[in-house]
Amino acid sequence: MKTKILYFDAPKLTQNNSIIVFTGTDERGFYLIPNESCFFPGGGGQETDKGELVINGEFFNITNAKFIDKQLRIYVDQTSTPLYPGLSADIIIDPVKRSLNSLLHSAGHLLSSVVYEELRLDLQPIKGFHFEAGSHVEFISKSGINQVDLNEINYRLQQNVAAKHPFTSKIVSSKSKEYEDAFSITGFSPEEDDAVRLVTIGGFLSYACGGTHVEHTGCLEGLKVNGYKQKKGNLKIKYGFEKAVEGIKSNTSHNCS
Ligand SMILES: [Zn+2]
CATH class of the missing domain: 2.40.30.130 (Elongation Factor Tu (Ef-tu); domain 3)
Incomplete structure (x- = not known):
């Protein structure tokens, strides 16, 4: 079963x-x-x-x-x-670890959507590493982009945080149009007729994802990109939080509902 x-x-x-x-x-x-x-x-x-x-x-x-x-x-x-x-x-x-993981993972989603869909850079998210130490999203670029404007990305992140877009999810068939229209991460290939979970932030593209998320982008307050580096032709954009991580750890704040 x-x-x-x-x-x-x-x-x-x-x-x-x-x-x-x-x-x-x-x-x-x-x-x-x-x-x-x-x-x-x-x-x-x-x-x-x-x-x-x-x-x-x-x-x-x-x-x-x-x-x-x-x-x-x-x-x-x-x-x-x-x-x-x-x-x-x-x-x-461990509830603290879960909150932290949901926060960092959700941040990876938002960063991907902002770079790929809002800024429309030739940077396609292919992989995430949402651990506390070394959080980043890896992007592939057909034209070999090797630098980004961190201030521009941070401005967009802030705008999305302020907008409090909800994170929603649903299970669809891998044969469905919804799945076809969703953003697919390289290397993810469900069986021909399988149930796939799609996770969506507001009006951004859905992603096939099995992780845990915050309720809305307002929970990602303090999210900032803080660097990038090129590796084997791909660009890794690093991110972190001001205060939110400490708030979760000390259980003093992070009431975002
Ligand atoms: Zn996810």
Whole structure:
């Protein structure tokens, strides 16, 4: 059975009760498959959640997670406690890390849209790295653009933050016109008739994405690009936040709803 993905519609959910439907071992180690999960295994540039499982009162640190055949394999260190299908498992994620990941990942989306669609530069986003250290979006350029006006990008980012465009998502068929019209990231090729999740900011192009996002662009206050560098013909534009990251970490601010 497929693992039900709870973070698609509830990105702020930080814990859920699940039933283990399968256990096994592969080259990454011992894993279990829950029937549903709030834990995001990473992907699309977004860092994996940090979290743990509580099974019969015992804590198990989640060491890795990966989707294989639409089932979420959650890896834990094997202990002497036997884990088997049918057991109830509470999945608990680090809420601060999740907020931070949603913020940084959403920022990657907005930066891509601003550069590609608003400024209409010959820079097509192909990859993101939305980790706190070294956040950037990588763009490919047919004409070999090797520099950008950071002030111009920052001005546009600020305008979009002020506009509070909503982040919305929906599941569509990979055969649908909506998916055809969406922006596709290089290397992403779903099966011919598959369900694909599209994420959209306001009126920008949709992206196929399985990550977690903030509610609207107003949550990205303080987002700024702060440099760029060319690598193998591609341009990496770096970004970061003023204050928002510290606010999330100290749990003092970042109320953007
Ligand atoms: Zn996304």
